[in-house]
Amino acid sequence: MIDIQHVTKRFGAFTAVDDVNLRIERGQFFGFLGPNGAGKTTTIKMLTGLYEPTKGACLIGGHDIRKEPLQAKAGFGYVPDQPFIYEKLTGREFLYFVGGLFRLPVGTTREKIAEYTEYFELGPFIDRRAEEYSQGMRQRIVLASALLHNPRVLIIDEPLIGLDPRSARLVKDTLKGMTRAGLTIFMSTHLLEIVEELCDRIAIIKDGRIIYEQSQSAAHSFDGQLESIFLEVTK
Amino acid sequence: MHELALVLNVKANTLLKGLLDFRPQNILKNLSSALIFGGVAVGVFFLARGATIYLVQQAHIGQFLYHRFLSMLLYVFFVTVNLGNIIVCYATLYKSEEVTFLMGLPISHEKIFLLKFVDNFFYSSSTLTLLGLSWLLGYGSCYDMPWYFYFNAIFFVFLPFMLIAALLAVLFLMGLIRIALGIGIRWLLAGIVVLYLSAIYIYFKVTNPVQLVEEVMRYYPNVNQYFGFLDAPAVKFLPNHWVSEFLYWSVNGEPGRALPWFVILVLVLAGLVIISAVLARRYYYASWLAASDARAMQGPRAGRVWLPFMRLGERRLLPPQLDAFLKRDFWVFFRDPSQWLHLLLITVLLLVFIVSVGSLELRLAQPLLQVSAFLVVFLFNGFLVASLLLRFVFPAVSLEGDTFWCVRAAPVSLRRLYLYKLLGSLLLVLAVAEILAVTSTVLLRHDPVLVTLSAFSMAFVSVALTGLHLGAGSYFASFREKNAIRVASSQGASLTFLASMLFLAVTSVILMVPLKRYFDLLIIRGFALTDWIHVPLLLIGSLSLAVFAVSTGLGLRSIRRDF
Numbered sequence: 001m002i003d004i005q006h007v008t009k010r011f012g013a014f015t016a017v018d019d020v021n022l023r024i025e026r027g028q029f030f031g032f033l034g035p036n037g038a039g040k041t042t043t044i045k046m047l048t049g050l051y052e053p054t055k056g057a058c059l060i061g062g063h064d065i066r067k068e069p070l071q072a073k074a075g076f077g078y079v080p081d082q083p084f085i086y087e088k089l090t091g092r093e094f095l096y097f098v099g100g101l102f103r104l105p106v107g108t109t110r111e112k113i114a115e116y117t118e119y120f121e122l123g124p125f126i127d128r129r130a131e132e133y134s135q136g137m138r139q140r141i142v143l144a145s146a147l148l149h150n151p152r153v154l155i156i157d158e159p160l161i162g163l164d165p166r167s168a169r170l171v172k173d174t175l176k177g178m179t180r181a182g183l184t185i186f187m188s189t190h191l192l193e194i195v196e197e198l199c200d201r202i203a204i205i206k207d208g209r210i211i212y213e214q215s216q217s218a219a220h221s222f223d224g225q226l227e228s229i230f231l232e233v234t235k
Numbered sequence: 236m237h238e239l240a241l242v243l244n245v246k247a248n249t250l251l252k253g254l255l256d257f258r259p260q261n262i263l264k265n266l267s268s269a270l271i272f273g274g275v276a277v278g279v280f281f282l283a284r285g286a287t288i289y290l291v292q293q294a295h296i297g298q299f300l301y302h303r304f305l306s307m308l309l310y311v312f313f314v315t316v317n318l319g320n321i322i323v324c325y326a327t328l329y330k331s332e333e334v335t336f337l338m339g340l341p342i343s344h345e346k347i348f349l350l351k352f353v354d355n356f357f358y359s360s361s362t363l364t365l366l367g368l369s370w371l372l373g374y375g376s377c378y379d380m381p382w383y384f385y386f387n388a389i390f391f392v393f394l395p396f397m398l399i400a401a402l403l404a405v406l407f408l409m410g411l412i413r414i415a416l417g418i419g420i421r422w423l424l425a426g427i428v429v430l431y432l433s434a435i436y437i438y439f440k441v442t443n444p445v446q447l448v449e450e451v452m453r454y455y456p457n458v459n460q461y462f463g464f465l466d467a468p469a470v471k472f473l474p475n476h477w478v479s480e481f482l483y484w485s486v487n488g489e490p491g492r493a494l495p496w497f498v499i500l501v502l503v504l505a506g507l508v509i510i511s512a513v514l515a516r517r518y519y520y521a522s523w524l525a526a527s528d529a530r531a532m533q534g535p536r537a538g539r540v541w542l543p544f545m546r547l548g549e550r551r552l553l554p555p556q557l558d559a560f561l562k563r564d565f566w567v568f569f570r571d572p573s574q575w576l577h578l579l580l581i582t583v584l585l586l587v588f589i590v591s592v593g594s595l596e597l598r599l600a601q602p603l604l605q606v607s608a609f610l611v612v613f614l615f616n617g618f619l620v621a622s623l624l625l626r627f628v629f630p631a632v633s634l635e636g637d638t639f640w641c642v643r644a645a646p647v648s649l650r651r652l653y654l655y656k657l658l659g660s661l662l663l664v665l666a667v668a669e670i671l672a673v674t675s676t677v678l679l680r681h682d683p684v685l686v687t688l689s690a691f692s693m694a695f696v697s698v699a700l701t702g703l704h705l706g707a708g709s710y711f712a713s714f715r716e717k718n719a720i721r722v723a724s725s726q727g728a729s730l731t732f733l734a735s736m737l738f739l740a741v742t743s744v745i746l747m748v749p750l751k752r753y754f755d756l757l758i759i760r761g762f763a764l765t766d767w768i769h770v771p772l773l774l775i776g777s778l779s780l781a782v783f784a785v786s787t788g789l790g791l792r793s794i795r796r797d798f
Binding site: 045048049050051052069070071073074076078080082084085086087088089092093096097098099100101102103104106109110129145 | 570571
């Protein structure tokens with residue numbers, strides 16, 4: 001579903017991501033870990049078409065993000081680490097705007113907005129302008145916008161930053177439910193307990209290179225050992 | 236002052252790093268900046284020389300009248316610097332994240348105020364300072380003034396004059412922030428616009444330039460006398476008057492009579508700095524808190540019910556993506572007071588310009604004056620269009636802002652987004668430009684040939700300048716800057732504006748010779764040829780298309796850059 005083929009990203013002389021090669025199958029919940037500045041966000045930005053790889057290719061649903069950007073982008077939803085939304089639009093208007101970008105019919109968008117308003121408890125603020133929103137409110141609106149077009153892949157960068165425990169629970173439950181329904185999730189995070197709780201598979205990146213990969217299943221669980229693994233491989 | 240020096244040092248280092256970045260792209264950028272700014276400075280220098288020599292030596296209006304004209308120009312300059320600072324300083328002194336950061340540190344409020352004031356001054360007035368200094372050098376060179384005149388005039392007259400305008404602006408805003416809590420920021424901004432327009436109207440009503448010229452000219456040819464008794468008493472309290480008096484007595488070889496004006500300017504500036512520090516210590520923090528509170532307490536504001544067909548979520552007027560962009564841009568624009576108020580202000584200025592052209596009597600006998608009149612109006616039309624583009628089209632890509640991620644990660648063709656911005660801007664600008672071109676030419680002279688020439692030339696100019704502003708805006712895009720005014724006053728914006736002035740100058744040169752021939756035949760021989768019109772139009776059209784194509788190519792490449 002997601003195929004990152006020997007991707008490298010250089011900024012001048014600095015190599016932020018160095019020959020990263022990953023393949024994530026349909027329905028898998030993939031956790032992408034690494035210390036600060038390891039290259040997680042850069043990899044995600046290449047995957048979503050916000051950065052152009054210096055070398056290699058990123059494929060989503062079989063479509064190369066560089067060669068067939070529109071087909072590739074139609075298949076995924078993206079939640080960035082900083083949930084910036086238009087300050088002068090209300091949450092509802094933002095969702096309609098995103099619906100327009102994905103060419104959803106107005107009626108379908110309206111139904112989806114109603115569904116997510118209830119599910120993400122957006123009701124009290126959805127008709128207020130985003131300039132009044134807290135981080136948690138923005139995060140929930142952005143998550144709703146990423147799911148609006150029923151993507152097959154969800155790419156999330158640090159989904160729980162700044163969320164209160166209730167919002168965090170809501171997001172975790174949503175992600176769990178989505179993978180059960182067959183959604184492929186690529187998640188970057190620092191929160192190891194979230195990874196242990198949610199992910200089927202992880203990779204750790206350091207200095208732009210993948211240094212550790214492991215799958216988690218009923219037979220093989222991290223069982224609270226992920227922190228020591230992380231500290232060991234990233235030291 | 237240790238903290239202040241530390242912060243200033245960081246800023247200076249950042250600036251130096253930018254200048255001393257020797258990557259080819261940066262060298263090219265700095266070189267083209269230097270070339271364009273330098274070119275404009277040289278142009279203003281020669282314009283100042285030409286205007287001074289013409290008015291004093293050829294038109295013989297006399298030193299007094301010339302310096303009163305300078306005083307009027309300086310008044311408009313003062314108001315422009317003042318208004319520029321007041322517009323930018325809300326963002327710099329009240330909304331800036333740097334201020335929020337500094338407020339959390341043990342630095343006194345008056346120091347933060349002074350630091351941000353300097354920041355604001357450089358940001359909003361550097362281009363005007365360059366233009367003013369070039370003018371001063373050109374002016375001084377006509378009178379063969381010694382080096383110390385320039386030294387005094389620059390450091391103790393011109394800079395204090397600019398700083399007084401800027402300091403008054405920030406003090407004024409500090410007071411107004413408190414009022415804004417009561418009446419709201421929209422009404423406050425509308426009030427400021429009305430106040431500034433009234434200030435210019437009252438000044439020209441009080442100084443009455445036409446009456447002044449008539450009274451001075453009664454003494455012709457002894458117009459070099461000093462006619463200070465004709466000045467309205469209120470005018471003597473204005474800094475522009477002090478500067479013009481300093482210049483008048485300096486060029487007339489009486490430094491003793493120039494000295495008091497020099498002293499007044501320096502003393503007033505020193506006084507204002509002290510007053511600012513005192514007021515900032517007392518009120519800056521309170522006004523900063525008030526501004527923060529005002530932003531936080533905006534209250535529930537749902538989407539407006541007016542213009543229901545423009546609401547997101549209503550039936551689509553256009554294909555889905557285009558409809559989404561159009562409606563988003565509409566609401567984001569009209570919910571931002573700084574955007575629609577500026578549009579309102581520019582609309583008022585356009586109307587004032589059209590009415591003023593209508594009252595001009597330019598059916599002159601000399602062909603050269605006819606050519607000049609046509610070109611001046613053409614250039615002013617171009618200048619207005621360029622200003623409109625700089626303020627509203629140049630920031631169009633930057634205003635995608637941090638939220639650009641949601642467009643970049645969606646299945647949207649960036650080429651289509653760029654073309655939507657380009658065509659949308661072009662349609663609006665063409666409409667305004669054609670109204671201006673046709674109305675002003677008809678009001679100036681009812682001549683179908685000239686109206687056609689003006690309409691087509693301005694259409695070509697609009698195409699070129701729209702392409703240039705959007706392309707350069709995409710190349711210099713700053714997605715982290717939320718304030719459109721700051722985007723439109725950035726270095727990239729100044730460069731683009733100066734480049735568009737160069738373009739306008741070239742089009743005027745193309746028009747000059749055929750126009751002269753046309754008026755020669757029309758006025759001296761009594762008949763007009765119309766077939767000449769194709770040549771300048773073809774040249775301007777080709778030049779415009781070339782500028783448009785290059786700029787659009789650059790813009791399209793730039794919008795695809797890493798975000």
